[in-house]
Amino acid sequence: MSTAARPTTAYRTLENDLRAAVGGEIRFDAASRAMWSADASNYRGVPIGVVAPRDADDVEAAMAVCREHGVPVLPVGSRTSIAGQAVNTAVALDFRTHMDAILSVDPDARTATVQPGAVCDAVRDAGRPHGLTFGPDPSTHNRCSIGGMIGNNACGSHSVAWGKTVDNVHALDVLTYRGERITLGGSGTESGAIPDALRRLGAELAPEIDAHVPELTRRVSGYNLDQLVPGNVNLAKALVGTEGTCATILAATVDLVESPPARALAVLGFPDAYHAADNVMIVREQRPLTIEGMDAGLIASLRALRPNETTSRMLPEGKGWLYVETGGEDRAAATAAAQAVVAAMTPYTTGAVVVAEPKEMAALWRVREEGAGLVTRSPEGGEAWPGWEDAAVPPEKFGAYLREFDKVLERHGRKGIYYGHFGDGCLHVRIDFDLLTKPGIANFREFMTDAADVVVAHGGSLSGEHGDGQARAELLPRMYPPQIIAGFERFKEIWDPDDRMNPGRVVRPATMDENLRTWVGMPTMPDEPKLAFGHDRGSFHRATRRCLGVGKCAIDTGSGVMCPSWNVTREEKHSTRGRARLLFEMANGEVITDGWRSDEVAESLDLCLSCKGCKSDCPVGVDMAAYKTEFLANRYHRRIRPRAHYSMGALPRWLRTAGVLPAALVDGINRLARVPALARVAKRIGGIDARRDIPPIARETYTSRAARGAPMSAVPDLGVEPGSRGPLLLWTDTFTDHFDPDVAADAVAVLTALGYRVELPSRTVCCGLTWTSTGQVTAARRVLARSLRAIGPALDAGVPVVGLEPSCTAALRSDAAELLPDEPRVKLVEQQVSTFAELLARHADELSAAAGTGNGAALVQIHCHQHAELGSEPDRAVLGALGVDATVLDSGCCGLAGNFGFEDGHYDVSMACAERALLPAVRAAGDAVDVLADGYSCRTQVRQAGEREPVHLAQIAHRALRG
Structure with a gap:
């Protein structure tokens, strides 16, 4: 039996002794061992257990117990190591949990x-x-x-x-x-x-x-x-x-x-990465703070993986770039230094730009900093890996090294995309190794050996930043003579004569092809996913390999959308990385042994809000919302589901029934929902947290109003001939139609004023999102297929379709392909469905002329699904055109996230997410400032927090255009 598979009872005495001696957490459970089994490298090493010491005394006590039991020890931090030095079959000392002061x-x-x-x-x-x-x-x-x-x-x-x-x-x-x-x-x-x-x-x-x-x-x-x-x-x-x-x-x-008080960034374009490398010594003469390089392949990957991104448009002409940062006492001095770099490099460049505005600089730096993740996956699901990750040569030899390195790639049939610290001759590259087959692993060994010889021939180092770990330590004798290797061994023996500190690394190392995560962690479960996993070539197992552990989901500052549950709990199992590790180990069955029935995975995914933030914010595009759907679909296949799946998971079905009731009867239902005793019973039956209010249903849906010819909101006069721009289909989503029909009325008025002939679907439509998020894939597929048939004639005729609810619009543009990959109209949906803001942005000049300026201020909460799938640039453009002073919050998920915040047991986490940024910002805003939230969940969270009544972009546009 392997050490990884050894039952924890084999170390029960060790665990008990550690618990008695150490004040911090002692984690020998399967979930923790699974989550700490990998770092950001190609390697896997399931720890004996994890100890999170609270102070130095705890560390000494833990070391004494480990010494008594003769077990190895591995100190770890954030576990973002790329060479495999942060995983081992040892007791892992986790210093990030407590000892971070x-x-x-x-x-x-x-x-x-x-x-x-x-x-x-x-x-x-x-x-x-x-x-x-x-x-x-x-x-x-x-x-x-x-x-x-x-x-x-x-x-x-x-x-x-x-x-x-x-x-x-x-x-x-x-x-x-x-x-x-x-x-x-x-x-x-x-x-x-x-x-x-x-x-x-x-x-x-x-x-x-x-x-x-x-x-x-x-x-x-x-x-x-x-x-x-x-x-x-x-x-x-x-x-x-x-x-x-x-x-x-x-x-x-x-x-x-x-640290210079001000910085500026000169971005230099070159014909290719070779020419960028050839010229770093000239740049070094300017004594800048940084000289970073990128290849055109990185930018191509960025644009393919994130079609909505705009930062790369700032780059100058070229197919290779250098980022050169300069400093100064003020922005003018820093900018002057950057301009001096541009002037010195003009004879060698294809173009250059100088940026000194902090937000623009940060956006450009994100492109470079997320390179490791961006080049790990191609849009069609191809995989690339670290390994030969960060070799370095003298910078004056860097161009020659790059050319020779490319020959090694070509000789071994491999491809890689460059980026790195060009000014120091250090190259980062992810390579499309085949680590799933024996011939592929043999090719990996041969490539690594040849690459080592090339870097040594150029006077370089096998590692220029990330260390040797398991990836390169075996190759050290190719860089150093035997007497130096012997010196390393003696150095290690002086410090650690028992060889119990992270053994098998640097000295007497494991070979580079041992413990490869994809090989030793081969899945044992059938790979027959219920979702299409189109970006992973139809494979759930391939999807579980997507996370490489770069750890962007586990940032202490907690800004951005990813990952709301981590931001609240600070527990690894509630990070995207922790969940991905558990799913990977579930698939191979060695540590997490119950497959789809795994309680460890279920507990971890329970606090996943399915916000999709990771899909866009994770550098490798991990889509934990999809993985959660797949897990729930399999876990509850032909089994009794949680009550919330039947109530909120099928909410559109219940609301469709309520939608045909007379207004008086709907009023009665809303009154009953406010009776405490009745509400408690209803919430208990529906799996809803007792502290949540049941949202009131609209007395009449918008579709009902339209069917009886009720007037829409007053139509602004923009001087456009009614219907002159042809037909437009409004996607009447469940939430807008049944809870906020006035939003639809205002939207139709604005679209009509712009010259569109607004039409509604011939029958009730639904994107199936509530069924999807609760893992009811079969039902979601059926609902969506029925809806696409309903709007099929409009799609076939090329009629544009506009959605008002971001989550539903995003579901149509992304989830539809996962649910119905063989449905031809899915492509039409992707092309023809737009958000309300996207459509209005096409008419920004008209809106600006009609609305003028000084139309108030708005605090904008971007829905998570919109952030992940659609982007928010059109919204910003429209608000600017409408003369609205908009502040877009970096607040992340509102915490309600569809059914999540209503489900029993999620209330505290839901509200903690909201209290991170959104609700404090709302409280701090003046009474005259609108809280703009297009997402129904976001509006509901603000409403139920008792702050104020939020508005939709359609309502702001309608008001601004009416003066």
Whole structure:
């Protein structure tokens, strides 16, 4: 039996002893072991258990227990490592959960002392009031931990100016496996058995180190033996980059550097990435803060994966680009420095732009920082992997290296997309390795070996940022001679003679093709999904491999849409990454053994709001809403479902029945719903949380009004001939029709004023979303097919279709293909269905002329599904044209999320999501400011919070156009 499959009872005594000794959480359950089984690499290593120490005393106690039991230990931070050093069959010490404090900042000494779990950005923020920052900033800077950065000797985009982590470490407080606690500084005079032995090793190997350890700004491979050479002894820096194989960091004092008050960004275009690489030395002469590079393939992937994105339009002409950041005392000085870079590079570039506005710079940087995820999947579902991830050569040789590297790719039949730290000669690339078959893995080995030889031939390092881990440690003898490799082994033995600290990494490593996640985690479940999974070539198993663990879903700042449940609970199982790991392990059945019946997966997915934020915000496009639908569909196949699935999951069916009732009877139902005793019974039957109000149903639907010829809202006079623009079909969604029919009335009035002849479907239509989100796929498919037949003639005739409810419109544009992949009209739906804002944006000039200016202010809550599937640029454009001063909130999900916030047991999380940003912003807004929320869920959340009555864009447009 493998260690991964070994029952937890084998370690029951260890678990009990840890619980008795440690104040923090002890997690030996299957779910935690599954979630900590992978980092951001190709590798898998199921831990024995996970310990989250609360302080240094907890760490010492945990180490003592592990030492008593003879089990290995692996200290981890945010687990975004790409070389496999953050997974192992060991007791994982999780420093991110509790030990993440900034202990002190000394602006005079320009240092900060932090716990190992402190996030890089938190340290940077702590230095900001003093004009200081922490120099190293990997692309994961908003979630990676300082302990992890020290373990990997991380770098980042500003290494041109401020170096690697090793260049910025001042002192370390560490603990060995045998329990020796040592403080390491820069003096080199520390006393004790370990410091003395390290100095002797350095003295003995000094000639070999001078001869064979290259002087290279991005040398990260191997141990830092150069920090042991007499005259240059720094034991703290020597421990940097040891990947948790030598000691555990309890605290670190890091150096801070002066941060220019203002920044600017020069983006330089080149004919290709080769020419960009050829010219980095000229750029370096300008002494910028960063020199980052991108290939045209990255931008092509971005545009294919995210058709709605607009940032890439800012790039100058070219097929390869350099981002060159400059600093100054103010924006003018920073901009002048950027313009000087452009002037110096004009003879070599195809174009250039200078950006100094912070939001525009941040948008451009996001393109570069999310490169690792963007190039991992092609739009048609092709997979690419790390492995040969971050090799580095002297920057003056970078162009030559790129050309030779491409020949290696071609020779092995592989493709890769470039980006990286061009100014330091460091290349990031994801390659389309076949890691699912034995021949493919053999090709992977051959490629890695040849690539190692090429980088060494150019005087480079196998790793220039992410460390060796399991991916490259086997290749170290190709870079270093035997005497240096022996020196690494002796270094490790001095620190960890028992070889219990993260064994099998750097020294006596596992081979590069052992423990490959896709191979050792091969699925055992049938791959017969109920959804189409078109972006994953029809495979649910392929979808479970989509998450590579980059961890953007687990950011402490909690801004943006992804992932609302993580933002509230801070539990790994409620992050997109944690859920993806559980689904992957469920499919292979080794740790999560109950398949679709798994309670561990069900518990994790229970707090997934199906907001779809991850589909757009996750760099690799994980669509957890779809995975939850698939899980629920299989878990409850031919089984009794939760009550909420029958009540809210089939809500359109119940409302359709209510829609034919007389208005007086509907009034009576609404009154009964407000009687506490009756409401309690109704909510208990429907699986609705007792603290929720049952929303009142409209006395008359909009479709009923239209059928009897009732007048719409007053039509503004825009001077357009009625019906001159031809027919337009209004998608009469369930929520607008039955709860907010006045929204439809105002929308029809505006569309009529614009010259459209608004028509309604010949029968009731529904996108099937409520059935989809509750995993009732068969019913959702049937409902949607019936609705497409109803609007089929309009689609066939090319009539545009406009939706008012963002979730329904997004479902038509995206979920329809998942439910009915073989339905020809699905393509027509994707092409012809638009949001109300998208249609109005085509008439922005007319709206602006009619509405004028000064039409109030609005606080805008963008629906999550709109954010993920549709974008919000048209909404911003329309509000501008209408003369409305709009503030678009970065509030994420409102927390109601369809049925989620109504379901029994979800109320607290639902309201906590709303209280993160949305409700405080609403309270802070003046009474004259409209709260604009096109999503019915968003409006309901604000209403039930007792704040104010929100409005839809149709209502604002109608009011503005009527003056």
